[in-house]
Amino acid sequence: MDRMATRFAACKAQGRAALITFVTAGDPTVAATPAILDALVAGGADIIELGMPFTDPMADGPAIELANLRSLGSGTKTAHIFAIAADFRARHPDTPLVLMGYANPMLVRGSDWFADQCKAAGVDGVICVDVPPEEDAELGPALRSAGIHLVRLATPTTDAKRLPAVLEGASGFLYHVSVAGITGKQQAAQANIDMAVQKLKAATDLPIAVGFGVRTPEQAAAIGRIADGVVVGSAIVDLVGSHGDAAAPFVQQFVAALSGALTANSRETAA
Amino acid sequence: MTDTISLPNSLRSQPDASGHFGQFGGRYVAETLMPLILDLEKVYRAAKADPAFEEEYDYLLKQYVGRPNPLYHAARLTEALRKDAPAGKGAKIYLKREELNHTGAHKINNCIGQALLARRMGKKKVIAETGAGQHGVATATVAALFGMECKIFMGAKDVERQKPNVFRMKLLGAEVIPVTSGSATLKDSMNDALRHWVSNVHDTFYIIGTAAGPHPYPELVRDFQSIIGKEIKTQMMEAEGRLPDMLIAPVGGGSNAIGMFHPFLDDTDVAMIGVEAAGEGLTGKHAASLAGGASGILHGNRTYLLQDEDGQITEAHSISAGLDYPGIGPEHSWLHEIGRVQYMPVTDDEALASFQRLSALEGIIPALESAHAIAAAEQVAPTMDADKIIVVNLSGRGDKDIFTVADALGVEM
Numbered sequence: 239m240d241r242m243a244t245r246f247a248a249c250k251a252q253g254r255a256a257l258i259t260f261v262t263a264g265d266p267t268v269a270a271t272p273a274i275l276d277a278l279v280a281g282g283a284d285i286i287e288l289g290m291p292f293t294d295p296m297a298d299g300p301a302i303e304l305a306n307l308r309s310l311g312s313g314t315k316t317a318h319i320f321a322i323a324a325d326f327r328a329r330h331p332d333t334p335l336v337l338m339g340y341a342n343p344m345l346v347r348g349s350d351w352f353a354d355q356c357k358a359a360g361v362d363g364v365i366c367v368d369v370p371p372e373e374d375a376e377l378g379p380a381l382r383s384a385g386i387h388l389v390r391l392a393t394p395t396t397d398a399k400r401l402p403a404v405l406e407g408a409s410g411f412l413y414h415v416s417v418a419g420i421t422g423k424q425q426a427a428q429a430n431i432d433m434a435v436q437k438l439k440a441a442t443d444l445p446i447a448v449g450f451g452v453r454t455p456e457q458a459a460a461i462g463r464i465a466d467g468v469v470v471g472s473a474i475v476d477l478v479g480s481h482g483d484a485a486a487p488f489v490q491q492f493v494a495a496l497s498g499a500l501t502a503n504s505r506e507t508a509a
Numbered sequence: 510m511t512d513t514i515s516l517p518n519s520l521r522s523q524p525d526a527s528g529h530f531g532q533f534g535g536r537y538v539a540e541t542l543m544p545l546i547l548d549l550e551k552v553y554r555a556a557k558a559d560p561a562f563e564e565e566y567d568y569l570l571k572q573y574v575g576r577p578n579p580l581y582h583a584a585r586l587t588e589a590l591r592k593d594a595p596a597g598k599g600a601k602i603y604l605k606r607e608e609l610n611h612t613g614a615h616k617i618n619n620c621i622g623q624a625l626l627a628r629r630m631g632k633k634k635v636i637a638e639t640g641a642g643q644h645g646v647a648t649a650t651v652a653a654l655f656g657m658e659c660k661i662f663m664g665a666k667d668v669e670r671q672k673p674n675v676f677r678m679k680l681l682g683a684e685v686i687p688v689t690s691g692s693a694t695l696k697d698s699m700n701d702a703l704r705h706w707v708s709n710v711h712d713t714f715y716i717i718g719t720a721a722g723p724h725p726y727p728e729l730v731r732d733f734q735s736i737i738g739k740e741i742k743t744q745m746m747e748a749e750g751r752l753p754d755m756l757i758a759p760v761g762g763g764s765n766a767i768g769m770f771h772p773f774l775d776d777t778d779v780a781m782i783g784v785e786a787a788g789e790g791l792t793g794k795h796a797a798s799l800a801g802g803a804s805g806i807l808h809g810n811r812t813y814l815l816q817d818e819d820g821q822i823t824e825a826h827s828i829s830a831g832l833d834y835p836g837i838g839p840e841h842s843w844l845h846e847i848g849r850v851q852y853m854p855v856t857d858d859e860a861l862a863s864f865q866r867l868s869a870l871e872g873i874i875p876a877l878e879s880a881h882a883i884a885a886a887e888q889v890a891p892t893m894d895a896d897k898i899i900v901v902n903l904s905g906r907g908d909k910d911i912f913t914v915a916d917a918l919g920v921e922m
């Protein structure tokens with residue numbers, strides 16, 4: 239089993255959902271990022287999503303958009319992001335790392351170059367917001383031949399007819415975007431999430447992670463009862479936004495609360 | 510480059526089934542939007558095959574927009590250029606008068622078509638991005654005409670630069686939303702329009718203002734704008750009994766240009782020039798994505814973009830807000846690569862000079878966008894024989910630009 243499958247299996251064995259946390263690489267600076275990533279792990283994050291900043295993050299709300307601009311404004315280059323990833327891999331050999339971002343920065347030097355860099359840096363998977371299954375040829379083949387997971391997104395508008403196309407070539411886990419919208423804004427009704435996850439589980443054996451709009455330990459716990467993973471992004475990025483270079487302890491404390499809520503779930507189920 | 514690309518029998522048969530023009534175009538959008546643009550494609554195919562759709566579109570273009578607009582022989586401009594040209598040189602210049610359309614530019618041709626599609630899809634709300642405000646005004650206009658709710662996303666900087674158009678949109682019943690994200694100009698207004706759309710896909714139709722974005726937008730915007738080229742064909746046959754030798758149009762995203770060029774793409778004797786905004790010059794700040802950019806992915810399509818080595822989008826600059834965009838429609842990227850259309854950069858200063866010259870010589874104040882095409886014609890006409898014919902697309906009128914021009918010329922108003 240690879241790092242990602244191992245981690246999902248371990249969480250499952252503990253009767254809890256995996257906690258997947260997102261921060262933007264280089265926010266507020268390249269130098270500050272390693273401590274923030276360490277704080278995520280120390281707080282109990284199971285999988286790290288590392289955002290690749292882009293000038294035009296069309297699918298993101300204000301919180302992550304500002305993080306992108308802070309990062310680029312402080313001079314983050316693609317080379318720094320792979321250095322941050324490689325560094326993280328050396329410090330945390332067992333924690334899966336997923337790069338998340340937009341097509342243009344990923345593909346500007348060609349998909350083979352990008353896949354090679356991912357592999358060399360110990361990146362486990364990639365989420366590309368604006369390469370849908372219809373354009374898989376841009377990115378999918380290169381990642382697959384490098385053994386990097388291509389994590390696909392399913393949304394409230396992905397109907398039963400379309401879902402097989404999304405699942406074809408998806409690996410690592412399936413990311414259920416719980417609201418039709420941008421990151422960090424609305425929050426989906428729990429009943430809708432439950433229904434969507436059930437449908438996705440019926441269609442695939444991939445672990446199902448739920449994200450977009452998850453901001454509190456309570457919400458994470460509720461989603462964790464049904465999904466295999468819970469993704470929290472904007473709420474953490476907001477902490478980085480307000481505490482800057484000194485964000486690490488605040489991030490760790492918040493992630494610990496999220497992790498605690500998911501773990502309490504498992505005790506409930508066990509009891 | 511040309512001989513390594515295999516060309517289709519007709520250059521007018523693009524895009525392919527997946528929305529690609531060669532390596533350009535495509536559908537690079539978030540999964541949430543994919544089902545909607547697939548649906549739009551289906552609705553568009555059905556509309557295209559429905560005579561009632563075409564009939565209503567034609568009716569509105571005639572009775573509401575005021576088409577056909579004239580193909581005007583610019584005799585004084587032609588003569589002025591001949592005077593300084595070598596003997597026997599100086600092509601005859603015609604202007605396609607898109608500026609006489611209702612709302613003062615070609616943008617309305619596309620808005621009418623897309624509003625009809627929105628209605629077919631049962632959407633009662635429309636949104637649009639705008640730079641100069643021309644597409645915003647055209648969208649607000651058709652929204653009023655169709656009784657639809659309308660939101661216009663406009664960069665905060667452009668809201669400041671284009672106050673008269675902001676007020677026009679409000680008069681027409683639209684809500685104007687200033688966009689403060691990123692560089693607060695056209696590309697950011699497109700980002701925010703996309704953000705709003707992805708959050709409101711169930712009831713909202715996005716009227717994209719240029720021949721760019723995810724498939725099928727570049728195709729359908731081109732088709733709606735092709736009325737420009739079709740009319741030129743008929744009018745030129747009437748006026749001269751033959752096709753023109755050269756077509757010239759300004760290129761922002763490329764909608765007026767592709768609308769002019771597309772009906773002529775298979776007429777191999779007709780040369781074409783698309784004019785990009787070279788701003789302060791190609792070594793300074795500019796908006797010429799073909800001359801100074803590289804292939805990349807933004808706003809739903811693969812096309813030429815202004816970007817750095819990491820694929821970050823760099824800011825465009827042009828004195829003309831309508832050309833101030835770091836990308837270009839994908840069909841133009843393809844036509845550039847196969848060499849069918851030549852693209853030529855024109856600077857702010859050159860456009861400003863032509864803005865004044867056309868006003869004084871012909872009594873027509875052109876939009877700054879269109880002034881770029883006039884400048885190109887002024888450079889090219891004197892190199893061509895006097896029996897050659899050029900048509901320039903006068904894509905819009907310049908009333909909206911008088912403050913910008915006065916400012917650039919140091920005139921207090």
Ligand SMILES: Cc1ncc(COP(=O)(O)O)c(C=O)c1O
Nearest residue numbers: 761762763764765831878904905
């Ligand atoms: C008069 C006029 N011409 C040209 C353009 C450029 O757009 P496009 O290249 O899509 O025709 C604009 C855009 O606002 C415009 O207002």
